[in-house]
Amino acid sequence: xxxxxxxxxxxxxxxxxxxxDIQGDLSAAAENALMDxxxxxxxxTTHVIILNCTGLAYMNSSxxxxxxxxxxxxxxxxxxxxxxxxxxxxxxxxxxxxLNDVIKVYNSESExxxxxxxx
Amino acid sequence: xxxxxxxxLTGRPPSFWRRLQHTLIRLGRRIRFIFVWVxxxxxxxxxxxxxxxxxxxxxxxxxxLALILLxxxxxxxxxxxxxxxxxxxxxLVYSVLTITLAIVYFITVAVMQTAHFPTDPxxxxxxxxxxxxxxVALFNPLRIQLQKFxxxxxxxxxxDAAQVIAAFTSTLREEIDLNQLNAHLLxxxxxxxxxxxxxxxxxxPASEDDDQDTFQLAPWSPPxxxxxxxxxxxxxxxxxxxYVVEVNSDxxxxxxxxxxxxxxxxxxxxxxxxWSVLEEAGYQISLPLISRGELIGLLNLGxxxxxxxxxxxxxxxxxxxxAQVAPALRVAQLVHEQQExxxxxxxxxxxxxxxxxxxxxxxxxALPLLAGWQLNTSYKPAREVGGDFYDFxxxxxxxxxxxxxxxxxHGMPAxxxxxxxxxxxxxxxxxxxxxxxxxxxxNTLLYGRIPSRMFVTxxxxxxxxxxxxxxxxxxxxxxPFRYSQEGASELRATGMPxxxxxxxHYEGQEVTxxxxxxxxxxxxxxxxxxxTAHNMxxxxxxxxxxxxxxxxxxxxxxxxxxxKRFTGADWEQEDDVTLVTLQRVAETSLMNKQPxxxxxxxxxxxxxxxxxxxxxxxxxxxxIEPLHLPSERLANLKTAVAExxxxxxxxxxxxxxxxVVFLQxxxxxxxxVVRIKDQGEGQPLPERVAAPDLEAxxxxxxxxxxxxxxxxxxxxxxLRMTSEDNHHVVELTLYRxxxxxxxxx
Numbered sequence: 001x002x003x004x005x006x007x008x009x010x011x012x013x014x015x016x017x018x019x020x021d022i023q024g025d026l027s028a029a030a031e032n033a034l035m036d037x038x039x040x041x042x043x044x045t046t047h048v049i050i051l052n053c054t055g056l057a058y059m060n061s062s063x064x065x066x067x068x069x070x071x072x073x074x075x076x077x078x079x080x081x082x083x084x085x086x087x088x089x090x091x092x093x094x095x096x097x098x099l100n101d102v103i104k105v106y107n108s109e110s111e112x113x114x115x116x117x118x119x
Numbered sequence: 120x121x122x123x124x125x126x127x128l129t130g131r132p133p134s135f136w137r138r139l140q141h142t143l144i145r146l147g148r149r150i151r152f153i154f155v156w157v158x159x160x161x162x163x164x165x166x167x168x169x170x171x172x173x174x175x176x177x178x179x180x181x182x183x184l185a186l187i188l189l190x191x192x193x194x195x196x197x198x199x200x201x202x203x204x205x206x207x208x209x210x211l212v213y214s215v216l217t218i219t220l221a222i223v224y225f226i227t228v229a230v231m232q233t234a235h236f237p238t239d240p241x242x243x244x245x246x247x248x249x250x251x252x253x254x255v256a257l258f259n260p261l262r263i264q265l266q267k268f269x270x271x272x273x274x275x276x277x278x279d280a281a282q283v284i285a286a287f288t289s290t291l292r293e294e295i296d297l298n299q300l301n302a303h304l305l306x307x308x309x310x311x312x313x314x315x316x317x318x319x320x321x322x323x324p325a326s327e328d329d330d331q332d333t334f335q336l337a338p339w340s341p342p343x344x345x346x347x348x349x350x351x352x353x354x355x356x357x358x359x360x361x362y363v364v365e366v367n368s369d370x371x372x373x374x375x376x377x378x379x380x381x382x383x384x385x386x387x388x389x390x391x392x393x394w395s396v397l398e399e400a401g402y403q404i405s406l407p408l409i410s411r412g413e414l415i416g417l418l419n420l421g422x423x424x425x426x427x428x429x430x431x432x433x434x435x436x437x438x439x440x441x442a443q444v445a446p447a448l449r450v451a452q453l454v455h456e457q458q459e460x461x462x463x464x465x466x467x468x469x470x471x472x473x474x475x476x477x478x479x480x481x482x483x484x485a486l487p488l489l490a491g492w493q494l495n496t497s498y499k500p501a502r503e504v505g506g507d508f509y510d511f512x513x514x515x516x517x518x519x520x521x522x523x524x525x526x527x528x529h530g531m532p533a534x535x536x537x538x539x540x541x542x543x544x545x546x547x548x549x550x551x552x553x554x555x556x557x558x559x560x561x562n563t564l565l566y567g568r569i570p571s572r573m574f575v576t577x578x579x580x581x582x583x584x585x586x587x588x589x590x591x592x593x594x595x596x597x598x599p600f601r602y603s604q605e606g607a608s609e610l611r612a613t614g615m616p617x618x619x620x621x622x623x624h625y626e627g628q629e630v631t632x633x634x635x636x637x638x639x640x641x642x643x644x645x646x647x648x649x650x651t652a653h654n655m656x657x658x659x660x661x662x663x664x665x666x667x668x669x670x671x672x673x674x675x676x677x678x679x680x681x682x683k684r685f686t687g688a689d690w691e692q693e694d695d696v697t698l699v700t701l702q703r704v705a706e707t708s709l710m711n712k713q714p715x716x717x718x719x720x721x722x723x724x725x726x727x728x729x730x731x732x733x734x735x736x737x738x739x740x741x742x743i744e745p746l747h748l749p750s751e752r753l754a755n756l757k758t759a760v761a762e763x764x765x766x767x768x769x770x771x772x773x774x775x776x777x778x779v780v781f782l783q784x785x786x787x788x789x790x791x792v793v794r795i796k797d798q799g800e801g802q803p804l805p806e807r808v809a810a811p812d813l814e815a816x817x818x819x820x821x822x823x824x825x826x827x828x829x830x831x832x833x834x835x836x837x838l839r840m841t842s843e844d845n846h847h848v849v850e851l852t853l854y855r856x857x858x859x860x861x862x863x864x
Contacts, residue, residue, distance in 0.1 A: 061762055065824035068816050089754035096833050098813045
């Protein structure tokens with residue numbers, strides 16, 4: 001069942017940077033999990049949230065819609081969204097949809113965290 | 120600003136005096152004028168009344184006290200507390216004046232009474248009149264004398280020049296705000312030298328109208344004041360028009376540019392216009408503020424209130440102040456100008472963003488589905504907002520209206536004209552079935568309502584899908600192409616752009632499209648694209664390309680690929696590029712190649728449960744495994760299949776678990792075709808976004824969803840939507856050998 005296919009974990013690397021680890025499918029059913037994870041990850045001092053997509057098994061257009069909704073919320077808080085561990089195919093999807101202009105894609109966690117420090 | 124601001128130097132909230140000053144300054148001239156006259160009349164009446172009805176010395180005492188208070192009020196309004204010492208001196212002047220005059224009045228009346236007509240009741244009246252006349256006559260001369268006397272006593276202050284400079288310089292370092300700096304300078308000079316009038320003229324930033332040799336000096340006034348008066352004394356007016364200084368011919372500037380010395384206005388050459396302006400305004404000396412060899416401004420001073428001249432010590436002080444302030448002033452001015460520019464730039468950017476969002480929201484969200492016809496669009500806006508638009512208008516009788524147009528100009532004006540035209544076209548299209556009539560009507564509506572230099576080119580056609588009959592008319596838009604395997608030709612109809620001339624006649628034309636034929640509508644952004652060698656793409660090239668169109672991808676993809684090849688990677692797109700193709704689907708008739716019987720690799724059905732699209736895509740992947748597609752293409756196809764199946768489950772079957780989605784995979788040597796069919800009633804598919812706009816979504820103007828069809832279109836080589844037994848069928852085609860068309864996914 002779709003619900004069971006999505007797990008998210010939140011880690012705080014430092015007061016300005018949080019990481020959300022995504023395990024499973026990013027589709028319409030993941031909405032609650034994603035928004036809950038965001039509420040957890042977003043503290044008063046959070047400036048950058050990094051999505052760990054190494055565990056992302058499947059993403060569809062609804063999932064993209066969720067990311068857009070997340071971005072709208074984060075824009076209001078003037079926060080940035082990064083990600084790493086995205087498969088080549090999904091990086092291609094990001095490019096098609098121009099999401100890569102708004103969500104910066106990195107190759108590893110250390111790269112993303114380093115970039116977050118500069119943001 | 121409606122309230123006095125806290126002190127910029129100390130940050131403390133404004134003192135009572137500052138607030139009072141602020142209030143007084145904001146009183147309009149007329150109000151002050153009325154107030155002053157009311158005061159005068161009150162004083163006169165009070166005098167007469169007191170004399171007529173006074174019983175005891177106490178009343179007289181009260182009367183004189185009242186006079187003093189009224190004089191103070193008078194001084195407050197006249198001086199507006201611009202300078203506190205000035206206010207004190209004026210209060211003194213008016214108090215002494217009114218009391219003196221009151222006494223004179225009493226004495227006159229009393230003398231008249233006792234001297235001549237002791238018992239005549241009329242004596243009172245005559246005495247009053249004569250007393251009043253004498254008072255009025257004495258008023259001004261006495262006032263002036265008193266003022267001179269008190270000023271002489273009052274403003275004979277000496278200052279410690281070194282201290283003044285030191286104090287000034289220390290605060291100067293922290294001030295880069297232009298207005299603060301100027302106010303501070305004026306305050307220091309005022310409080311030290313007590314000039315009767317003072318003004319600061321600043322050099323204005325060069326605008327495009329000025330030629331090289333002239334610049335303008337304009338008086339500076341503090342931002343809180345409504346009028347542009349800059350003097351501290353209400354008595355002397357100052358020049359308020361910018362004065363154009365000619366850099367080369369003005370004697371003032373050429374002779375004094377090296378050293379910032381105080382200039383005696385009276386010693387300026389008569390020829391100089393500057394001299395006449397300064398003299399008229401009553402200034403005695405003028406101090407040029409020079410920084411890096413350039414004249415930044417002039418500090419003009421009237422004669423000192425104390426009547427003393429400007430001593431050499433005074434002049435030295437002024438020169439030193441000028442030397443300190445000129446560089447700071449220059450920097451402050453530059454900062455000020457830069458801030459203005461940034462604000463302007465941001466305003467323009469914001470306007471462009473809004474214009475673009477308006478435009479996008481007007482373009483059709485859903486491409487209509489026509490049985491037997493294939494409609495494709497491509498809309499690539501330029502960075503600078505252009506005016507392209509297209510629209511589809513399905514009529515109740517099954518016919519379809521097509522529009523492609525271009526509003527001239529860029530930015531907000533184009534966006535607004537475009538939206539107006541779109542709306543007018545839609546309305547006019549309801550009233551008439553003739554494209555020529557519709558354009559004529561819109562032309563009449565637009566003419567006179569849009570700016571005279573703007574107009575709109577537009578192509579409008581009505582298609583009857585059953586017969587293939589296309590009626591069309593054109594208002595200056597590039598002629599659309601009609602093409603098929605046999606060749607290409609243009610759809611020509613004459614007519615001037617909309618909004619240019621009233622009463623324009625539009626030619627109505629008609630063709631019938633046979634199966635396999637297509638039309639291409641395009642905007643001039645395509646043919647007018649320039650490459651780095653400044654060659655234009657051009658209509659001949661476009662005609663060639665269409666004639667040579669191989670037909671293995673959509674015409675739009677083919678043309679866009681060619682455009683990309685022509686312009687190169689770093690193309691700065693000047694204008695919107697809009698393409699619309701309408702194809703009448705060929706019946707499965709003879710083609711050049713033998714139609715192969717495709718092999719059916721998969722034929723199954725999936726229940727409409729969320730998440731099952733993953734099942735579908737895995738089944739498809741398994742089925743085509745023997746074909747060994749490259750992994751990227753395989754991933755693309757899988758995602759496209761998942762999206763199409765999701766659409767079928769959601770929109771076709773409404774996620775009813777008992778309804779299924781039929782899935783078929785057919786493979787031939789050339790291609791792989793996946794067919795997805797729902798069990799819906801064949802209602803029109805909602806919300807097909809031609810180009811989901813991430814910016815608009817982030818701005819909250821578009822639904823965050825709506826990516827499905829966009830992804831499918833961009834991940835497979837061909838997408839076809841038809842219907843079978845009234846159910847929707849989506850066909851995804853992936854070519855197994857990619858022909859060299861420049862079309863990169």
